[in-house]
Amino acid sequence: MKIIKSYLLSKKFFVILIALTFSTSCQDDFLEDKLLSDTSVDFLYSSPEGLESAVVGLYALNRTIYEDLSLNGAFPLILQAKSDLSVGITGEASLYSRLLWGASLGDYGTASGINAYWVTYYRIIDRANAIIRGAENLTDVDEDRRNQILAEAKAMRANSYFILYRLFNNIFITTEPTTPENAFDVPQDKSSEEEIFSLLRSDLDFAIENLDYSPEEFGRWSQGAARHLRAKVAIWQEDYSEAAAQADAVINSGNHSLTTTEQVFAGDLNHSETLFAVNFEFQTIGGGGPHILNWNMVSSYAEAPGLVQSVENGGAAAGFISLNKYVIDLLNDDPNDERRDGTYYIFEYEYNDESGLPPGKELGEPLDLYENSETDQNEFMLYYRRQNPGVLKFFDATVEPTDRNHFKNIMIYRLAETYLIGAEAYMMLGNNSKALEYLNAVRTRANTDPASEINLQAILDERARELAFEGQRWYTLKRTGKLYEFLLDHMNNDNMNESYPEGNPKNILREYMENWPIPQQQIDLLGPNYPQNEGYN
């Protein structure tokens, strides 16, 4: 032991001891977990620059559903598939139209696609809440700058809550940003309709007050878009005078006007009719995408002899869901309707491949080999796959016709719908002449004869022709109480309905399906008594 004692006192040992203590003295710093290549959330929501980039982040989040390619890009098409204007032919999107998916708690379509809506829009809302709270707390910032941030975030929040409310009915709303401390204070009950609508109104009124009609950058919320959304909220609440006033304001603002039918969905949509669009850009950072909406909704015409994929025929296409007989007939009501001529919709696919041309056919003639037989599955399957009319509203004419990946901007809200909201609101207020004026503005633009009588059916018919597959139809029918009836009458087409292996979806359809099921995995995470929508158990 003596030896040790002497060494304890020796210089060498002392040096080691110093080394030991030195290397630990700055341990707090040494063990700090540092953000070396990431932005901190604190910066993001507490500085004007951070908040502005967080607002841009909201637009990017708002694009995620459209660029989601899972399940063959079915998610952005669920609303279309569930409407009364579509026929599900094949693929995942058609499973939603056939009610095999998205119509019960147990099915995969609910756990995936329906859940995506719940999660995505609540995420936008929380980030908007954080921005709004952050902007309100900013000191020493230009008031206009603050209000611009607030207005865009509030418009985005209102839009998201309105979507969630209309889809899921039993929703919970909050303006409190989520923190680690409050994340487990789970909602115990749904919010009342009054709470929801008062928030929607105040958010949108603020946005209207603070947004310009022509924002500096196309794709941002504008006053026109906010007023349009405000009109939709108002008409949902049957506040027809407010709806009419908002529609009038947009229409008469001098900043928006209807374009020609060819222009509506041409190019990047940056024109006077567009109120709100989601932006994409090919091969650009932040350009998002691609989306494959067009591929889902144009028939697989190239499988027919004598046709190859071409821009004229609608590019790469698989034809999973498309226009059903009901809306095709509506569009055929007027022989001069321009919307069928490869502008909104494509009704004819032309022979363009000389080598495969069937006998007796000429290049440029429309494909007419198949017939939509009422009973012969062999016939009508080929018709639906290859020849059924398609939707061109999401078609990117700039990519190769063999490429299903499209980067075209997606139209969300446009002035034609404002006119039709105005028409409906004035009709309900008893002002039929003003209603007809607005309705006919849309009709004459499409080169159809002006209507002379107005009623709800006429408005719904015109909305079908004009707005089919833009994602509004399902909401409109729900709002007017027509959803169940119209689906029973028109969903898919009867010959398809009879051929589905699980039987006719009309037998599955129930009135309660006007609310989507809150996915079970989300219910599990909410308070024990959080109410599921009626009918789903």
Place this chain on the structure above:
Amino acid sequence: MKKSTCLLIIIFLSGLITAQAQSYSVSGTVVDENNVPLLGVNVIVKGESRGTTTDFDGNYIVDDISTGDVLEFSYLGFIAQEVTVSSQQTIDVQLITDSEALDEVVVVGYGTQRKSNVVGSVSSVEVDEATAIPTTNVSEMLRGRAAGVQVNLGSARPGGESNIVIRGNVSVAPNGNSPLIIVDGLPFDNLNDVAPSDIASIEILKDAASTAIYGSRASNGVILVTTKRGVEGITRINYNAYTTTQSVTKNFNLYDGSQFIDLRREANRNRFTGDYLRDENIFSPFELETIENRQFVNWEDLVLREGVIQSHSLSFSSGTEKTKIFSSLNYFTQNGIIPNSSYDRGTFKLNLEHQITDKLTFRGIFNYQNATQDQETGGLNFTTITPLARPFDENGELVKFYLGNSITAVNPLWDQRESTDESKINLTDVNLNLTYNFTPFLSYTLNTFLRNRNTNRGIYRSSLHSAGDEGIDGIGVLANTLFKQVLVENIVNYNPQINDDHSLEITGVQAFDEQENQFTQIDKSGFTNDALGYNGNATTLLANVRNVSQRRLLSFLARVRYSYLNRYLLEATARADGASVFAANNKWGYFPAVSFAWKMHEEPFLEAVESINEMKFRVSYGATGNQGINSLESLGVANDRPYVFNGQTVGGSTASSRLPNPNLKWETTTTFNAGVDFRLFNNLFDGTVEYYKANTTDLLLDRSIAGTTGFNVIRFNVGELQNEGFEASLNSNFISTENFRWTLGLIFSKNRNEIISLTGETDDNGNPIDITDSSGRRLSIGQSINNIWLPKYDGIYQVGDDIAGSGNPLAQPGDVRVVDQDGNGQIDDRDNVFINTDPDWYGSITNTFNYKNFELFADVYFVQGATRLNSVLANGELWKGAINGIRTKYYTPEFPSTQYPRPKPDTHLHLFPFAVRDASYIRLRTLTLGYNLPNNALSKIGIDKLKIYATGNNLLTFTDFRSYSPEQDLLSNGGTSFPETRDITIGTNITF
């Protein structure tokens, strides 16, 4: 690399062929007490760095001996003998067993120990048996080699990796179940960075007593690898080479062309009328053409080729009293069974030890590694591509649109041709270690380590590739990862000589460890031409990613070992760790452990009992930790979310969907271990039996949170997980005669994983709630964390079943039936049940037979009671006849199957429950036949030892799981998994 290896061999060989001095040779035989010849006895000329080893018959020859030289005969487990050469040319020696042992020295944390003194649970791996597998994947070599060690195949591709789980999953954290890898005392982030032929020993530390010294990283056990060192007095050159051919092994068939056509027709048959649709409706015009011409494709044949491995290892070792050197060069090259997949690796190693003064010793390790891994383009679905295709035209040239011009799908072989994906890895390790012995009892060691791994990955998809065509003009991805690790340790050892009855050893360590990852990725497109691949000039920047992460660990630890009368052993360790990845006020964790052992055979009352050679009881109890989470989880991080306005990129951000937890702290595993080590009946049997129970608390649980919060997940500390198990290993030298020996080894492991508690929250009925973690795994009290949570498969609906009253009233005969647990006429989450995927038990039986110079080694591996989801059977497209896959006798109205569903044009419901399959198996993993050339023949040409061998791996597998291997699912990452193979190797091992 190949060239340089050859060159070195020539240099070494020429060095050996030198003129011999005038003297004579001495030969003889070495036997044990029973006159059984001993193989591998070291015969060294004392004072000179040369010598030899005995062959199978115990024979040796040493050349160049002069009278008066002293020959030293040494062999593990025997008392060494020295014989002075007078003039005799034959010296036969009988070695006497050293009762002290069979007592090998084993490596433990921060030191070594005689095996008989080990108090914790430590398994040594038979390195020769382990390295009989032709791979660079060292993890795979440990499969079946030690009790309690489970190996799960990660990727079977050349250069692939596997996951090791020691005594079950103790953690729910993403990186929470990998054992700590310590190579020569240094923490390695990848076990496969060690060249197999450099390994001298592998020890697995399993209980808290042996691992607590590694504290916060040790809760999954520790794998200690020691590489070869120079030995005093022996100079050796060893050359080991083998070549392997690999071929696919499987237990299922694909549909051939006509069977596939039938499947598609059946799938599109009208369910109500039974009518078939016309072919025109269900096949494209192109498919109709191939059907007419009967030109079908067998993609498996077309894609897969024979894989080839070549490996060369050359090592040199030498040692004097003061300096010891080991150095090696290894070269490994493998062309995988999928084209464009390969792996080439060259490694260099230098282990150096030099005693600078009496008190100061220097040790250094230098490793350098250069590897290239090539990968095929992603999503190569050779098991699922339709056979109705035309990949080649009339001239045998690849066709781009192989399903006809109207379908834009691109020929996967075309994409293969148009893509490159190569990773170049450069690894440099430097370890400098200085030990100063103040006295014989007190020493201080400074241990430093620096590791740099640079991984450069380049991917190019040409302008003809399906990802680079259509106006993109080629896509290139450049990814660079720089991994940097620095370790500094100060170690003090105090080992006072008290008296014969008491022995004491104290170790104290202070350490810090820093690991930094710098990742840069650039995606670009618009290449002017394809000639330069990803090195070319591009016009468009598609993405640029930069990620820097760092983790630091600061530690203090101490260990005390005490033994009384060499019978009662006590060991105590304590470690304090501070880790940067945890929240600001929860950085530090403390990990104590104690263990006790009783060497019963040392007791006087047992000394006379001859049948018990060793009997040791051990118990231990202690805590270890887990820091297997990523950095920044306690901090709020924003994700980049750029957008585009007017065609211009605008920077955007949003809080990531992971909610930070500012209170995140350690996961702690407390382990109780009890075991018996025994050696019986004059060393006929030896073995170990062990029981353990490990409870992990404060689980680093990733928990899904309500979508209404706008976040997905948060990690927090809650709950408890238990692993309880039993392990046994037994070795026996059944037969040990002059010409024939049979050694048998048995290893058995059983582990039960169970969640004890979770958040403590309850549902409306007062039952504890289940938690879904971020990987979708369902955690439930009483269940294993490795489970499948799905409805229970209940056969196939048959005609006459009560379908309307079942859980799926819309079903048709031929659909998959599952149990409607709550009987509400609907199948949803509430009908799900838990199916444990862990094996009930696993183990191995190894047999070594020696007959004269022949050696036969056979290793059979068992996994029983494991469950796995077969994702091909679960794929709805298969049952639509849209893709190919595992062929089954599916249901048809004419021949109703009770096992397989009816093909249908839509995705079947409940295919996942149907595809949950038993993945138990028994596999002949290794079969090796070796032949040692007799010494007398070799010594004439200057060779000490020469062995030639042939090895077969995965020769036989018995399993019901349909795949290329019961260890893997057929599909992964959107393509077919890289199949595990059957390997045939021939090789040679030469020592000079």
